[in-house]
Amino acid sequence: MGGHQESARSEHTRPTLLLLARHAVTADTGTVLTGRTPGIGLSESGREQAAALADRLRPLAPNALFASPVQRTQETAAAIAGRTGLDVRPLPGIVESDLGKWTGERLEDLAKLDEWSTVQHAPSRFRFPGGESFAEIHARTIAALDAVVDEHPGERVVVVAHADPIRVALAHYAGAHLDQFQRFVVAPASVSVVAISPQGPVLIRTNDTGPLSDLVPPRDRDKEER
Numbered sequence: 001m002g003g004h005q006e007s008a009r010s011e012h013t014r015p016t017l018l019l020l021a022r023h024a025v026t027a028d029t030g031t032v033l034t035g036r037t038p039g040i041g042l043s044e045s046g047r048e049q050a051a052a053l054a055d056r057l058r059p060l061a062p063n064a065l066f067a068s069p070v071q072r073t074q075e076t077a078a079a080i081a082g083r084t085g086l087d088v089r090p091l092p093g094i095v096e097s098d099l100g101k102w103t104g105e106r107l108e109d110l111a112k113l114d115e116w117s118t119v120q121h122a123p124s125r126f127r128f129p130g131g132e133s134f135a136e137i138h139a140r141t142i143a144a145l146d147a148v149v150d151e152h153p154g155e156r157v158v159v160v161a162h163a164d165p166i167r168v169a170l171a172h173y174a175g176a177h178l179d180q181f182q183r184f185v186v187a188p189a190s191v192s193v194v195a196i197s198p199q200g201p202v203l204i205r206t207n208d209t210g211p212l213s214d215l216v217p218p219r220d221r222d223k224e225e226r
Contacts, residue, residue, distance in 0.1 A: 014154035015197035017204075017215070018145065019062065020166045021158055023076040024049035024189045032106055035099035042075045049189040050079035056191070058083040059213040063155035066091040066148060068162060076189070077160040086158075093144025094161040100131025124178040134168065134178060141165045142172055149196050166192060173201040 024046035028034050042050060057080055065086040067077035073096075077088040102110060110116055118126045127133040141161075148157055163186045171181035173194050185207045186192065193204040193215065204215070 013197070014217070015195040015202070016149045016152055016154060017060075017156040018149065018194040018196060019057065019060070019156065019158045019212075020169060020192045020194065021053060021057070021076070021080075021160045022163055022166055022186050022188055022190050023068075023070075023072045023160060024053065026072050029188055030107070032104065033099050033102055033110065035103040036070055036096050037103060038071065041071050046072070046188070047075075047079070050076045053189045053191070054080040054083035056210075056212050057158055060156050060216055062086065062158045064148075064152055064157045065089065065160075066094075066157065067160040068092075068095045068165075070096050070162070073160045073162065077158075080158060080160070084158075091144055091148070091159065091161075093140045093147075094159060094165045096162040097128065097134075097137055097164050098131040099128045101129040102131070120182055122179055123182065134164075134181075137164060138168045138172065138178055141168050145169060170194070170203065170206060174203055 024042050026034065026040050026046055027043045028040065029043075029046075034040050053076065062084055063086075065077060065080055065084065066089045067073045069090050069092055074088065080086070081088050115126065123134040145159065148159065164181075166186045167181045167184040168178065170184045170186075170192055171178060173196075176183075184192075187207055187209060190207045190209050191212060192206045192208065193212075195202045195204055205212075
């Protein structure tokens, strides 16, 4: 009985591992701001990326899987679900930015605007024309992730999202100002890992595209080997 209580206590004090995965590529990734435009799914390369991402995450035996409701994140999450047996749960709070009038614009054209400098160097002061501000993106993203951590104490949770919400979250967990979130690189199909405990967050990985199996706790690895 004492051993069972000790095990339960240990599980409770283990940090929650947030595995923040960016969706795989579409035909427009890196050239067009597609935002929340419906009907834009993964390209052939993106489907291959999503399958490889799922293979990398599978050894971690995640306990839950969440995704933004946008098609490209849902398709990426579906590949992970196929490898892990988890259901994909929607998490609207980590949806892509509401880009307003910038939706569908080419990045090379937006980069010529005066406002682009504000986006890059003082994003906390910027609002997408007809859309949301980065301060609002920050607020909803962290609220959604906090709720996930509260629901899954001591577990491993995959959250499939978009570059800006993930970068905003990484800046937050690193204790950096919102204006510094552009310093974080988040490539398609990359995984950034944050361990969150009552003592605070610790960034374990950022923009990782390699193996993740070493993140499995030793006791869980021993169980799998037996």
